[in-house]
Amino acid sequence: MTPLHILIARLKRLPAKHRIAHLRSLVAAEKPYSQRRSELEDLLQVEILKQLRREIRAA
Template sequence: MMPLHVMIRRLQRLPVKHRVAHLRSLLAVEKPYSQRRSELEDLLQVEVLKQLKREIRAA
């Protein structure tokens, strides 16, 4: 299993839509109530908010 900080660094190169998709797929694999899952959920929330802000600005 890849450390979270390395994974975050690699995901930064991707567009926001792809980051969100990857984080959702990673969440699907994690066990419920694990520490890693909660960290991924927090990261997903940040990325979704970024995506929404960009969409609102574009509208």
């Protein structure tokens, strides 16, 4: 399993929408209530909030 810090570095190269989609699929692949899933969910929440802020600023 790829360490989370390496995964984050790889995801930074992707556009925001792709990054969110990949994080959603990674969260779905993890076992419920696992530590890794929790960390991925936190990262996903941060990315979604960033995207919402960008959309609000653009409006």
